[in-house]
Amino acid sequence: MACAYKAAKAGLSVLMIEKMGVFGGNSAICGGNMACPVNPVQKAQGIKDSRELFIKDCLKDGSASTTPNC
Numbered sequence: 363m364a365c366a367y368k369a370a371k372a373g374l375s376v377l378m379i380e381k382m383g384v385f386g387g388n389s390a391i392c393g394g395n396m397a398c399p400v401n402p403v404q405k406a407q408g409i410k411d412s413r414e415l416f417i418k419d420c421l422k423d424g425s426a427s428t429t430p431n432c
Contacts, residue, residue, distance in 0.1 A: 363378070370376045399416035 366376045366378045397416065397420075399413060400411045404411050
């Protein structure tokens with residue numbers, strides 16, 4: 363959405379197509395947070411994380427709305 367907004371603001375013609383059942387898809391319920399696996403705060407607190415665990419959590423939480431191979 364951000365790219366479409368910037369392109370439209372620059373005067374380009376933009377067409378956005380939503381694949382989800384609600385406008386905004388997952389961003390409609392996001393709340394503004396962003397997941398950052400294996401970050402310094404986690405490391406400092408002794409939290410073990412990995413890219414693989416992050417992907418597994420995203421696929422589990424996203425259910426049918428996630429695409430594992432993109």
